[in-house]
Amino acid sequence: MKKVLKFMKKKLYHLSGYLGAFFLPILVVILAFAGRGIAPLGDHNLLVSDLATQYFPFFNFLRMQLHNGGFSTYSFLFSLGDNTIPVYTYYLMSPLNLLVAFVKSAQIPLFMEAIIMIKIGLISLSMVVFLRVKEHKFNWRQLVAGVAYGLCGFVSMYFYDFMWLEALMVLPFLTLAIDRLFQKGKWGWYTFTLLVAILLNYYMGYMLCVYSVIYFVYLLLLHQPQSMKFWAYVKTQGTLLAKYIVSSILGGALSAILLVPTLVGMLSTGKGSLDWTSFLPIFRFLPSDLLSLGVGATNFVGRLNHEPSLFVGSFFALGMLIFWFSPKIKRHEKRASAWLVGAIFVGMLIATFDTVWHMFQMPAGFPFREVYMLSFVMIWLGYQAWRRGAFSQFQVVKKAAGLLALLITIGYGSAFLEIRIARALHWATPFYVTSYWNWLWSMLFILLTVAAIGISQRQPRWWPLLLLVVSLEMGTNLWLALGGTHEYGNQNQFVQKYNRSAQLVKMAQDRHRFTRLDVNNQLYVHNFNINYNQYNDSLLFDFYGVNSYTSSLNVHTHDALTKLGLYSRNERRVSVRGLTPVTAQLLSVGRQVDISSTGKRQIKTTPTNAGLGYAVSDQLEHLHLANNDVYGNLNRLFQAESNSKTTVFHPNVVQLLQAQKERGQYRYRVRVTAAKPGMQYLDLQQVSPNQKLQIRVNGQPIQSRYPQNGAELIELGYRNAQEQFTVQFMSNRKLNQHDLQTTFASYQGQAVDRFSKATVPYQLHVDHPDRLAIHGNHFTGTVKTTQTRPVVLISIPYDQGWTITDGNKPVKMKKAVNGLSQVRLNPGTHRLTFRYQTPGLKAGFLISLVGLIGTGLAGWFWRKKRTVRRNA
Structure with a gap:
């Protein structure tokens, strides 16, 4: 009975520790949110950044799918229609997301906040489990590392994209799995962990594969005999290397059922092309990044463009330095750790490596997404130094504190100079310093941390003081990171x-x-x-x-x-x-x-604009849209589908009246003479793309639901033929008379109206159009064609996943209008059936099947080899 009670007491002790690891960082988050008036202890929600524009809509889409009892691989709710697999695998693969089925749509913002908190708690718990396995026992001091990891700089700056947070949970387990493979030759857990990492988020899973290689090299360096050179030692580890390589390949192969269709889908996006300039071996950041070792380096305003978020709290930043300074840590351990830290750091510093880290595409916003790996390593090294008694040498602690304070000070000084140099030279400054006053907060927390270390070393029972200081510092950093904005809803x-x-x-x-x-x-x-x-x-x-x-x-x-x-x-x-x-x-x-x-x-x-497509002239088959010629493209499109030579967009006569430079921009005033009666348009996509134009017509700002940008056709109002009007607009570029001649046009639409009415009998009418949101991968429709209208132009993006049958006869879909779809049919009324098969799904299934068979064979082979060795 006593043994049972002792066992139960031990289990409760461990359980209470794990619960503490989970709930303590959540409590810190709640207090930081409350300080900013964010729910659940405030009126604000977090519908800002990608949480408002992407995650909330995607979660609502997932909710609709769950309520309708299925997951469609194609939906017409995504623009003109799109493959949904990449959306699921990139944004929605976390099992926690399924809980959205139990909340109302209007409550999803609060649900997302709850998910963020739960994930932060699980990140902390994963670190505690990692340390418990490393030490072969649970210790309450592990909670200090858990809180620091759960609220590190990456989390405070990137939680708006919380699909990435699963990677922080997986990283400690992946590290343990590689350890297990290296030390015991057991590879199954590593293969499984790698599979989970890729399935949860293939983008972060790829980064973890890169980390896996770096960490495996670290283990080789750590266990390399001093009497043997590195490559000579590597040659003695042939069986281990074979297991590592094969189990890595198996982990990737098993994930292929989702990974292959996702990659095929992503290759059909605009990200499929590579920018060679992003591979240039240049520095991605400057010494100012050192200030991010201190509290409050960046806030919400700088979330899209900032330098690596190195913040792990003063205690573990000191701990990493103490690990390298202390004579209690062996030299070969320091050398191996220098590789581990250096490989990740240099991977961010040099653009070539950083681009490779980010799946060969430089990220557009939220840069240095691999920095959480460095945070994990820094915390782990600092914890090792603490547990192995390196903190007992107070001279080493003070030396590390002095160096940390100096590095942060250098960071702030560099930021001050870099910003002023950039302003003088009119360079963009990607780094945003929240406040130079945060230098004082950083120094204060270093002093508090050193004091807490000193007290806990003299009185070991006072170690919870360190937990308090770390929690306070991590919470302060999160509170500061949430600042700088009034955008919360x-x-x-x-x-x-x-x-x-x-x-x-x-x-x-x-x-x-x-x-x-x-x-x-x-x-x-x-x-x-x-x-x-x-x-x-x-x-x-x-x-x-x-x-x-x-x-x-x-x-x-x-x-x-x-x-x-x-x-x-x-x-x-x-x-x-x-x-x-x-x-x-x-x-x-x-x-x-x-x-x-x-x-x-x-x-x-507009009653004539209905149907998923319509029959047009076969001249459409010869249409190709040109770059930087919007008016010409619109004219060619109408002429091709209607088989006419009618021009509907006519160039206007433009006279440049004034070009004045103001603060790096140019203010233009032009006189425009309308060529035809009708709506007048402005197109600056070629000469001034994506700029806020601040347009005025005859001195009056034009009404628009959005700011007018030079990336779309802009309506300037109706004008009579030969009527003159003046237009004012801003541009970052210097324009001449030739540039302006192609920017203004008159629209004369009588021919378009006649064609639209004449097209009504030839529209593609879809059966049960309300189902296309949920079951867009399979539908039927009816269309009529004639000899003069043999081609059906379909407003579905061209995708090789579509198959179309006319009755039982397959019909070939071709690309039309540079990206939409068309089919050619004989004259008559046709019953078309559309089916969508996700490209790459069959290939992915076959690769996963091969991976499953390979996993079984590898298990049998290596188990048989161990049995033979034992018998021998």
């Missing part, structure tokens, strides 16, 4: 406006026929204190639109729309901005819904 107001918007958009839809909506929902936009562009609102309010913002956006969608004058800031975004009657017909945008900030709704319907 009001949750109570959000619930009301979201529910009202959902009701208004639902009532504006007509799901009896397929048509896309152009929704301008200012009621919902006014929920945000950010520049909210309504990119993924179709996922929030369940309607078919054009807008989309996702890292997996089909490149064909992007190319076709941008060449026709629609807005795109980069390869991840497209928008309905820049829509013209020609593109509205092409994309079946048949209803414009305007919802004012007070909730008043206006609907403008």
Whole structure:
């Protein structure tokens, strides 16, 4: 009985420690959130940055899928339609995300905050489990490392993209698995951990594969006999190397069932091309990064562009230095640790390696995504120094403290100089220093940490003082990281406006026929204190639109729309901005819904714009859109589909009146003479792309739902033929008279209107169009063709995953309009069946099957080898 009680007491002791490791950092987060008025102890929500524009819509999409009992591999809620597998595998693979099925849509912002807290707790717990396995016992002091890891600089700056946080949970287990492989020759746990890492987020899984190589080399250095050279030692480890390489390949192969279709899908995005300049061996950051060793180096304002977030708290930054300074740590351990730290650090410092770290693509925002690995290593080394008595040498502690203070001071001094040099030379400064006053906070926490170390060394029972100081410092850093912004939303107001918007958009839809909506929902936009562009609102309010913002956006969608004058800031975004009657017909945008900030709704319907496609002239087969010629592309598109020579966009006569330079920008005033009566357009995509133009027509600013940027066609109002008007706009570039001649045009749309009406009998009518949101991978439709209209132009992005049958006869889909789809049919009425098979899914399944067989064979072979060795 006593043994049972003793066993139960031990288990409760461990359980209470693990619960502490999980809940303590969550408590720190709650207090930091409360300090910023963020729920659950405030009125604000975290609908900022990617949480508002991507994660909330994607979570709502997942919620809809769960409530409808299935996961469609294709959905028409993503812009013109898109493969959903890359969205699932990049954003939504965490098992925790499935809990979204149990909350209402308007409560998802609070749900995301809860998920962030749970993940931070699990990150802390993973570090504690790692140290417990390393030490072969649980120790309450491990909680200090858990809190530091759960709230390290990476977490405080990157939790807005919380899909990456799983990688921090997996990293300690992956490290243990490699240890197990190296020391015991047991490879199964490593293969499984690598598989889990890739499945949870293939992007971070790839980074962990790179870390795996670095850590394996570290183990070789750590165990290298002093009497043997490194490469000679490596040659003696042939069996171990074979196990490592084979088990790594098996881990990747087993994940292929999701990894291959994801990679195929991502290769069809604008990220498929490489930028050779990102591989140049230049420095990615300067000495100012040293200030990030201290508290409060960066806040919300600098989240997209900053230097590596090295912050792990003063205690573990000191601990890493003490590890290298202390004579209690063996020389070969220091040498091996220098490789481990140096390989990761240099991998961030040199652009060539950093680009490789980031899957051969330099990240657009949230840089240095591998820095959490360095945080993990720093904390682990610091903890080793602490537990092995290196902190008992107080002279070493003071030496490390002096060096840490000096490094942080150098960082702030460098930042001061770098910013002023950059301003003088008009360079962009990617690093944002929150406040130079934070240098004082950093010095204060170093002093507090040194004092706590001194007290705990004299009185070991006072070690919880270190836990208190570390928790306070990590919480302060998170609180400072949340600062610098007034963009947080009001949750109570959000619930009301979201529910009202959902009701208004639902009532504006007509799901009896397929048509896309152009929704301008200012009621919902006014929920945000950010520049909210309504990119993924179709996922929030369940309607078919054009807008989309996702890292997996089909490149064909992007190319076709941008060449026709629609807005795109980069390869991840497209928008309905820049829509013209020609593109509205092409994309079946048949209803414009305007919802004012007070909730008043206006609907403008174009009855002829319906159907997922329509039959056109065979001249479309010869159409190719040109770069930097939007008006010409629109004219060629209309002429090809209607088999006419009618020009609908006519160049205007432009006279440059004034060009004045102001603070690095140019203010232009031009006189425009309308060539034809009708809507006048401005196109600056070629000469001034993606700039805020501040347009005025005849001295009056033009009305627009968004700031006018030089990346889409912009309406300037109706004008009569030969009517003159003046236009003022800003540009970062110096323009001449020749540049301006191609920027203004008149639209004359009578021929387009006649063609749209004549096309109604030849539209592709989809059966049950309301199902395309959830079951977009399989649908049927009817279309009529004639000898003069033999080609069906379909507003679906071209994708090799589609197969189309006419009755039982397969029909070949071809690319049209540089990115959409077309099929050629004989005259008559056709019943078309569309089926989508995710590209790469079959190949991925076969590779995973081979990997599964290979895993079984490897297990049998190595087990048999051990048995033979024992018998011998």
